Amino acid sequence: MVCLGNICRSPLADGLLRDKVLQNKLAVNVDSAGTANYHTGGAPDLRMTQTAQNNGIDISGLRARQFEVSDFDKFDWIYVMDQSNFTNVTGMARHEMDAKKVKLILSELEGSSDLEVPDPYYGEQDGFDRVYEMLDQATEQILIKLLND
Ligand code: 4NP
Numbered sequence: 001m002v003c004l005g006n007i008c009r010s011p012l013a014d015g016l017l018r019d020k021v022l023q024n025k026l027a028v029n030v031d032s033a034g035t036a037n038y039h040t041g042g043a044p045d046l047r048m049t050q051t052a053q054n055n056g057i058d059i060s061g062l063r064a065r066q067f068e069v070s071d072f073d074k075f076d077w078i079y080v081m082d083q084s085n086f087t088n089v090t091g092m093a094r095h096e097m098d099a100k101k102v103k104l105i106l107s108e109l110e111g112s113s114d115l116e117v118p119d120p121y122y123g124e125q126d127g128f129d130r131v132y133e134m135l136d137q138a139t140e141q142i143l144i145k146l147l148n149d
Contacts, residue, residue, distance in 0.1 A: 001105070002089055003081040006034030006064035009117050009131055010081065011044040013105060015052055015059035016139040026146055031075070033067035035088040040064055045121065051128040055136075072098040079105040079142070081117040106134060108141040 001013035014032035021028045034040075042064045043049070052059045069092055071078065078101045080086045086104060093099035106112045117134050120127035 001030070001032040001079050001081075002035060002067050002085050003032075003117075004034055004036050004085065004119065005039045005121065006032055006066070007039045007042060007045045008048045008121055008128075009119065009135070010034065011059045011062045011064075012048055012052055012057070012131065013079065013081070013117075013135045013139060014062060015057045016135055017142060019057055020139055020143040021146070024143065024147065028146055029075070031071075032062065033065050033071060035067055035085055037066040040066055047125065047128050048120070048131075051125075051132050055132060067092070069094065072101060076101065077142075078102045079108075079138075081105060082119070083116060105138045105142075108138050108145075 001010040001017070003010040010032035014030055018030045021030060044059050044062055049060050067089060072093065078089060080089055080102060083104070086102060089102050090099045093102070104115050106115045106117060117131055118127065120131050
């Protein structure tokens with residue numbers, strides 16, 4: 001799961017998928033990273049941690065890190081939150097096989113016209129709630145794919 005800062009959207013996507021994978025007893029490695037390094041080592045934004053907590057998801061233990069080229073070797077699927085993340089991550093791809101792993105996370109939702117998970121960082125609480133709804137639905141679809149794998 002990749003966003004810009006790795007303190008709002010991608011930690012939540014990470015926590016949601018981790019929770020679904022655990023509940024379904026799947027052996028899948030879930031992680032998250034940011035394309036930027038501004039928050040490396042930092043905890044998720046408190047507003048996101050609380051939004052997750054209100055829904056029974058604990059992301060307080062996650063720490064931000066920057067996406068690196070070796071992530072292409074460690075993960076089969078790399079989900080990005082917006083077009084800018086897509087450009088940055090595919091820009092680090094060494095070859096077509098790396099680039100093919102990168103997908104906009106909302107492309108997992110049938111008929112999604114709203115393909116970006118908006119950055120809630122500079123907004124209000126409703127933005128965090130909206131991100132929660134989007135990522136809960138998208139990670140549910142990813143779980144279904146994993147269960148059918
Ligand atoms: P995220 O949100 O990419 O969802 O983690 C942001 C967090 C921090 C900043 C931007 C976006 N920032 O500019 O510090």
